[in-house]
Amino acid sequence: MTILPWQTAHWTRLQASRQRGALAHAMLFCGAAGLGKRAFVQRFVHGLLCSEPTDGEPCGQCRGCLLIAAGSHPDLALLSFGLRKDGVQRSEIVVDQIRELSARLAMNSQFGGWQVVIIDPADAMNAAAANALLKTLEEPATQTMLILLADAPWRLPQTIRSRCQRVEFQLPAEAEALAWLQAEGVRHPAEALAAAAGNPGLAKAWAEEGALERRQEVRKDLAALAAGRGQPTDMVKRWLDNEPAQRLWFAAQATADEIRARSTAATGPLASAMDIEALTHWYAAANRTREALRGPLRGDLLLLELLAQWR
Ligand SMILES: [Zn+2]
Incomplete structure (x- = not known):
């Protein structure tokens, strides 16, 4: 676990705040999935609970570090999806979980240092849970730190976002x-x-995981359809069997490239017969279809409708 190059500025800033004793009691770590924010938060929190950190890095040997490694540090709690009474995992974080957490934070830390709670994914809190959390945020206790992790922070109520210090991971150069x-x-x-x-x-x-081959295949499929070769029905089956959402992402991307190429040349790399307006519509439809795949409609029909429109 190392700090990634695009994270170093955040790390330096947080450690400077720590040294000044100016860390916020509530922080929202957000940014697209894939930028390593969870590993970053773990490292930051481990350093916080370590009794001999070096530049914020945990020592790995003190009692705090050993307890964290064993997953049993009494002053660190992770709140995520709980189980329903029938044992099925919930798809949202519910109010009872937040109440439990607030009760815990109201008590003193056992080791006399920070008491840390991580809510992940915080954007999965339902409205009642978010309301309950707001109360805890309004009355922060000393030496408690609430960390919210979210890929989609805009789903959180503004009242919560405004009470957290935001640490946002951006795409690097x-x-x-x-x-x-x-x-x-x-x-x-x-x-x-x-x-x-x-x-x-x-x-x-x-x-x-072989996505680049999939991306090439999608481009080849679209070029074949544009040339009047290949059957949409065959493609639907192939796409549906293997990462359909990712393929639609690549299809939309290929369409965006096609549109861009038209500004300087008569035809794009896919040699699509559609004009820019039709390509723009198709691009939007591909993204809508990608979203719709998560819903109750039949994926094969959604894909067929989309691919049948490609020229
Ligand atoms: Zn340590």
């Missing part, structure tokens, strides 16, 4: 991301980064 991917041994780093729209963590994960 392209050169920095490429250098990191190269150091990580990712083959075709530029292609992987383009596929992941500049997100290096996602680029690495995708490159390792």
Whole structure:
């Protein structure tokens, strides 16, 4: 676990606040999935609960560090999806969980240091849970730290967001991301980064699980359809069997490239017969279909409707 290059500024700032004794009691760590914010938070919190940290880094040997490694530090709690009475995992964080947490925070820390609670994913709190949390945020106790982790912070009520210090992870500059991917041994780093729209963590994960081949296949499929070759029904089956949402992301991306190419040339890399307006519509439809795949409608019908419109 190392601090990633695009995280160092946040790390330095947090450690400076720590040394001044000016850490916030509530912090919201947010940014796209794939930028390593969870690992960052873990490291930060471990350093906070370590009795001999160096520049905020945990020593790994003190009582606090050993308890964290064993998953049993009494002053650290992680709140995530709980189980319903029938044993099924809930898809949201509910008010009872927040009440339990508030009761816990009202007590003193057992080791006399920070008492830390991490809510992850905080954007999965339902409205009642968020309301209950607001009360806790309005009356912060000394030496307690509430950490909210969210990929989609805009889903949190503004009243909660405004009471947290925001630590937002942004996409790094392209050169920095490429250098990191190269150091990580990712083959075709530029292609992987383009596929992941500049997100290096996602680029690495995708490159390792064969997404780049999938991306090529999607482009080949769309080019074949534009040339009047290939059957949408065959493609639907292939796409649906293997990462359909990711394929739709790549299809939308290919369409955006096609639109961009038209500004300088008569035809784009896919040689689509559609004009820019039709391509723009199709791009939006591909993104809508990607969202709709999570819903109750039949994926094969959604995909067929979309692919049948491609020219
Ligand atoms: Zn330690």
